[in-house]
Amino acid sequence: MKSKVFQNAQAELFEFLGWPQKKLIKKKKALDYWVPPLVKLHGVYVIGKHQVELKRKAYQKGISFRVLPNDTLSVTTGLATSLKEIHEALSIHWKWIQKQWGMNKTLRTLFVQKKWTEGESFPFVGESKTLNIQFSKTTRFYFDFLDDELRALVPEKFYNKKNLEKLNSALRQFYKREAISYLSSRVDTWASSMGLFPKSVRFRAQNRRWGSCSSRGDVSLNWKIIVFSSEIIDYVLIHELSHLKHMNHSPVFWKLVESFCPNYKKLKVRLKEQNYDSDFLSKSSEIYMQNPGWKS
Numbered sequence: 001m002k003s004k005v006f007q008n009a010q011a012e013l014f015e016f017l018g019w020p021q022k023k024l025i026k027k028k029k030a031l032d033y034w035v036p037p038l039v040k041l042h043g044v045y046v047i048g049k050h051q052v053e054l055k056r057k058a059y060q061k062g063i064s065f066r067v068l069p070n071d072t073l074s075v076t077t078g079l080a081t082s083l084k085e086i087h088e089a090l091s092i093h094w095k096w097i098q099k100q101w102g103m104n105k106t107l108r109t110l111f112v113q114k115k116w117t118e119g120e121s122f123p124f125v126g127e128s129k130t131l132n133i134q135f136s137k138t139t140r141f142y143f144d145f146l147d148d149e150l151r152a153l154v155p156e157k158f159y160n161k162k163n164l165e166k167l168n169s170a171l172r173q174f175y176k177r178e179a180i181s182y183l184s185s186r187v188d189t190w191a192s193s194m195g196l197f198p199k200s201v202r203f204r205a206q207n208r209r210w211g212s213c214s215s216r217g218d219v220s221l222n223w224k225i226i227v228f229s230s231e232i233i234d235y236v237l238i239h240e241l242s243h244l245k246h247m248n249h250s251p252v253f254w255k256l257v258e259s260f261c262p263n264y265k266k267l268k269v270r271l272k273e274q275n276y277d278s279d280f281l282s283k284s285s286e287i288y289m290q291n292p293g294w295k296s
């Protein structure tokens with residue numbers, strides 16, 4: 001869903017900057033930089049840390065490149081083009097390709113990160129909190145939820161684009177603290193009413209994996225679920241606690257979930273739809289546009 005939006009945004013931005021999205025190779029140029037080899041790993045072509053999708057077409061003239069929104073490098077060639085020839089063409093246009101990856105990264109950051117403007121909204125347990133910024137002369141951040149506001153005391157000297165990652169990381173720490181406190185008490189409540197007690201509860205920040213439960217009875221929760229509604233949060237907790245009894249997704253497992261969360265099916269769908277809402281709490285390096293599925 002979002003990756004479609006992202007794709008359009010990418011196209012628009014590239015057009016605005018006058019960058020072609022597709023590169024058709026014609027002439028050779030001299031090389032003065034190193035390009036990683038094009039290798040096949042477990043049946044997948046890879047260059048550096050990026051995946052390469054190789055398409056061969058009978059009527060293709062030359063080689064054409066395209067960097068997809070998920071960073072996969074798509075290469076279209078004729079039927080007889082050798083890997084050596086492809087790598088040569090890649091080498092010639094390596095700088096262009098790297099520029100596309102850089103753009104994707106920027107775009108992804110723009111997409112998920114908050115802009116830190118007055119009145120911007122931040123989700124917390126299903127509520128939308130309005131950002132109210134105050135500036136301080138110190139170097140310390142202070143956050144608080146007050147009624148329907150997220151009050152932020154921000155060091156004046158960090159309030160600029162250059163320090164966006166610093167601002168986000170301070171916010172992340174605050175959210176994490178709040179989340180752990182809310183979720184811990186929620187887990188206790190559900191454990192008591194379900195009569196299922198985990199051996200331990202750990203909080204982690206995985207990317208779109210909301211919770212897990214080990215066979216030894218250790219439950220691990222993604223604290224970023226704090227951005228969802230209390231109903232969805234409860235569903236995730238009930239789901240993981242139910243695994244203490246059934247280590248699978250069998251019909252009996254779902255029966256148990258249903259007995260404590262009658263509309264779990266609806267909540268499951270809603271969770272999937274709101275998948276990306278927690279992305280602003282991720283480090284930019286953790287964001288991937290692919291794999292939007294939910295695992296538990």
Ligand SMILES: [Zn+2]
Binds near residue numbers: 239243248249296
């Ligand atoms: Zn599960």
